Amino acid sequence: MGAHRALLLFVPAYASEDWPDLEYLRDEYREVRATLADQGYEIDGSSGCDTYTAAELLKRMSRFIADAGRGERQLVYLSGHGFHHDGRHWFAGADSDVGLLGAQTLQATNVELGSDWARQVDRSAVEQAMFVVDACRDRLVPEGRGELGSPLTPPVGNDRLSFLMACEPDRPAAVAGHAEAPDGRYSLFTQALREVLADTQTALSADRLRDLLESAMEDLRTRQAKPPRSQVPRLSGDEGGPRFDVLPARPEPGGERRNRLRDHAVWSRTTDRAEATELLE
Known part of the structure; x- marks a missing residue:
């Protein structure tokens, strides 16, 4: 079995007032990085938590996939803001501009999570890839500029590419805790993922991870003083197809x-x- 490598790209601050800053991502980045490393992942040197523009995100993601070794399994972890518009999924760069919903503006300042990534994976030597996207924190509706709503389904992958989304398309992703608490604020999804991976010592498929995440997220949610709405992670594709091996079997x-x-x-x-x-x- 090939190596497991991860690229982590967290965007904690934004130029536009349409997107509130997410300063707690700086701690989450360090924690997710440590959790994946403890499970044997090689963390790519292009990983980081910074104000990455859409162009920089695209460059790092494309280079990571293109440089894959044969038999490698790659995990791309995106954390920040995201939205859906005109039937397409987008991850917001730090320079994201949703003031004008034109095609050129969207493509210049946001990363589309669409079929082009499946084509890039198919052209590479990677065995399997999975995008983990914790980015549906807001259903942004800019006043007087049309709705940036949520899609009915996750992005479409294929046999070699899966998308694991933090929440159902029509729900926002929850943030728990508060700034004054010892643990501060944190993403319900990312905290649950860290706990599931830290407790797992056997092989783990993406299907099984999604199921464990749903249970862990519900447990975290109900332990809050003011529980947010229930949140269900979503995985692209139909049940039973080839799935990303999040963790390999251990002898x-x-x-x-x-x-x-x-x-x-x-x-x-x-x-x-x-x-x-x-x-x-």
């Missing part, structure tokens, strides 16, 4: 050594195999 401690010894000719002449197995543990 049992000593398993490889036991198998080598059992293949040895001496094993067939061992009379007390139960005792021999116990000694090998």
Whole structure:
């Protein structure tokens, strides 16, 4: 099985007043990075938490996918603001401008989460890729400029690319806690993901991760003094198709050594195999 690599791009502040700043993302970036590293992910050097413009986000994401090694599994984690407009999904760059909803403005200052990423993945050597998007924090409705609503479905992936979205298309993603609390403010989705990954010691598919996230998010939600509305993460594609291996299967401690010894000719002449197995543990 190939390596697992992650690119983390968090955008905590924005030039436009249409997008409130998300300063708590700076702590979340460090925490998510540490959690993934603890689970064996190689964190790409282009990762960071900064005021990335849409052009910079596109460059880092495209380069990450293009540089994939054969058999590699890639996770792209995007955290910030996002929206849906004209049937398309967008992740907001720090320079995001939604004042004019023209095609050129949208494409120049936001990253579209559409079919082009599936084509880039298909052209690369990557085995599987998954975009984790914690960006549906607001259903922004600029006054007098039309609605930036939410889509009915997550972005469309394919056999090699999945999208894991923090919430259902018609719901905002919740932020829990408060600035004065010891843990400050935090994303319900990202906190749940960190807890699920930290507690998992076996193979974990994207389907299973989504199910565990839903349960963990509900537990976190109900423990709040003022619980937000229920939030359900969404995964692109139909159930049962090829899924991103979030965590690979881990061999049992000593398993490889036991198998080598059992293949040895001496094993067939061992009379007390139960005792021999116990000694090998």
